[in-house]
Amino acid sequence: KAGVTQTPRYLIKTRGQQVTLSCSPISGHRSVSWYQQTPGQGLQFLFEYFSETQRNKGNFPGRFSGRQFSNSRSEMNVSTLELGDSALYLCASSRYSGGTILYWDTQYFGPGTRLTVL
Amino acid sequence: KQEVTQIPAALSVPEGENLVLNCSFTDSAIYNLQWFRQDPGKGLTSLLLIQSSQREQTSGRLNASLDKSSGRSTLYIAASQPGDSATYLCAVPNSGGSNYKLTFGKGTLLTVNP
Numbered sequence: 001k002a003g004v005t006q007t008p009r010y011l012i013k014t015r016g017q018q019v020t021l022s023c024s025p026i027s028g029h030r031s032v033s034w035y036q037q038t039p040g041q042g043l044q045f046l047f048e049y050f051s052e053t054q055r056n057k058g059n060f061p062g063r064f065s066g067r068q069f070s071n072s073r074s075e076m077n078v079s080t081l082e083l084g085d086s087a088l089y090l091c092a093s094s095r096y097s098g099g100t101i102l103y104w105d106t107q108y109f110g111p112g113t114r115l116t117v118l
Numbered sequence: 119k120q121e122v123t124q125i126p127a128a129l130s131v132p133e134g135e136n137l138v139l140n141c142s143f144t145d146s147a148i149y150n151l152q153w154f155r156q157d158p159g160k161g162l163t164s165l166l167l168i169q170s171s172q173r174e175q176t177s178g179r180l181n182a183s184l185d186k187s188s189g190r191s192t193l194y195i196a197a198s199q200p201g202d203s204a205t206y207l208c209a210v211p212n213s214g215g216s217n218y219k220l221t222f223g224k225g226t227l228l229t230v231n232p
Contacts, residue, residue: 004161033219043207043222056212056219090161092220106152107209107220109162 002027004093004110012116018079021113025072025093032074033107034066037088046089049074081117088112120145124208124223131198132231139193139226141208146186153182153193154207156225162207166193198230 005024013019025032034046045058049068066076072093078085092107121144131137141151150169154162166175166182168191174183181194191208205225212219 006161035220042224043209043220045219045221048219058219088159092162106164106167108164109154111161114159 004091004108006089006091006110006113008113009111010114010116012118013081014118015081015083017081018077019081019115020075020077021089021091021115023074023076023091023093023110025074025091026108029093029095029108030072031094032068032072033092033094034074034076035090035092036060037090037112038086043090046076078115083117086115086117088114120148120210120212120221122208122210122221122223124206124226126226127224128227128229130229130231133198133200135198135230136194136196137198137228139195139206139228141191141193141223143189143191143210143221146189148186148210150211151182151184151191152209152220153180153191154209156205156207158204165206195228198228200230200232203228203230 004026007022031050033048035043036046037043046060047054047066048056052068063079068074090112091110094107123142125140148170150167152167153165155165156162166177168175168182168184179196184191205227207222207225209220209222
């Protein structure tokens, strides 16, 4: 079974540009989450999608957005890039166990996309 | 707001030593706790997930325990090897039941010296 894949693996952009990152979850997984990892802040939750709907959003500015497609693949977009957006962006997928969460399956993470903003 | 703390921030041990990594969380109303490993510049690999009703989970040389009432979890690594060198992170789901969000600790950087 293939794991979570993320493309591209590395990106170099300049301030003011925009970027789109892609994530393909494990087959059968319908929940996709995005995290930003920086040395100073550690891992921070960006947002989570299930069935093409954003269910949760972290404390990030509106420049950060995402979407999920009917095949559960997800993209995140960052507009008007700032130097502080340089980070490792990780995507995770998990199965959905239905209803109000009483049981939460393991989160499986992709290798990440390393974004450098110059 | 859930906060997760990991102690120590870094640990260096000789090969073969048994060691314990600590994780504490402020809100004990968790559904589970997950331990991850991260190699430099790489993604996260799930090691163990402990459901709130469990006390321990074991996988090979790894043993994780959970004490919800005290807000603590430990990851025990037996007979450490140089290949165990990595950053170890613990994470808990956001409290509230319907949120799909993990709150992570800052991690423990483990170095196992040959």
